[in-house]
Amino acid sequence: MAETSRDTILQSLRAARLESVELPEADPSWCRFADPKARFAQVLESVGGRCLSATDLHDANRQLTELPEFQQATWIGSTVAGVDGVNLDAMVVGDPHELERLDLFVAKGQFAIAENGAVWVSDAQVPHRALWFIVQHLVLIVPVDQIVHNLHQAYQRLRFDHAEFGLLIAGPSKTADIEQSLIIGAHGARSLTVMLLDHGP
Numbered sequence: 120m121a122e123t124s125r126d127t128i129l130q131s132l133r134a135a136r137l138e139s140v141e142l143p144e145a146d147p148s149w150c151r152f153a154d155p156k157a158r159f160a161q162v163l164e165s166v167g168g169r170c171l172s173a174t175d176l177h178d179a180n181r182q183l184t185e186l187p188e189f190q191q192a193t194w195i196g197s198t199v200a201g202v203d204g205v206n207l208d209a210m211v212v213g214d215p216h217e218l219e220r221l222d223l224f225v226a227k228g229q230f231a232i233a234e235n236g237a238v239w240v241s242d243a244q245v246p247h248r249a250l251w252f253i254v255q256h257l258v259l260i261v262p263v264d265q266i267v268h269n270l271h272q273a274y275q276r277l278r279f280d281h282a283e284f285g286l287l288i289a290g291p292s293k294t295a296d297i298e299q300s301l302i303i304g305a306h307g308a309r310s311l312t313v314m315l316l317d318h319g320p
Contacts, residue, residue: 156315162234163289171312171315173317175318179314183225195207198210199260202225207247216251224250225258226260231267231313232267235289238313242283242285260314261299261316263317
């Protein structure tokens with residue numbers, strides 16, 4: 120059988136011996152911010168999110184009730200104890216399809232990342248992981264002391280010793296894949312508000 124150009128190329132690749140190169144050391148110190156809270160807020164707002172600051176949960180409730188999304192919501196759910204206005208207990212919903220009527224959902228984010236304006240959440244915080252995607256408006260409450268500078272620090276906080284669903288949420292869901300038209304809420308919430316708390320919850 121005659122040798123093809125494909126055979127020639129593959130033989131050349133097999134014969135090549137590249138010198139082994141050490142992987143570079145990742146030094147996260149280059150990506151640190153004098154004010155990580157301000158940096159987080161700046162990046163989050165640049166991708167369409169909203170960042171608010173509150174002294175405690177009482178102050179957070181006051182600001183939440185002033186949001187247009189809260190005032191227009193018919194069904195509000197929360198997994199954070201003490202949030203006002205909740206009238207749909209997501210914790211007792213058996214079928215996640217029932218959550219499609221949820222207008223606004225309040226949950227606690229595990230930590231936030233100043234580098235990219237994202238918040239880490241997982242299925243350990245909600246009864247149905249569909250909550251992260253099916254709700255119209257999402258509010259995440261994060262203690263201000265749980266902001267890390269960069270993704271290196273973020274990954275150091277994650278545990279991989281057991282199976283867990285988790286994701287980084289940065290801003291509302293959006294896509295421009297279809298005809299280069301920006302669509303908000305295509306695959307998830309139409310708005311994201313992150314409430315940074317000085318104390319608690």
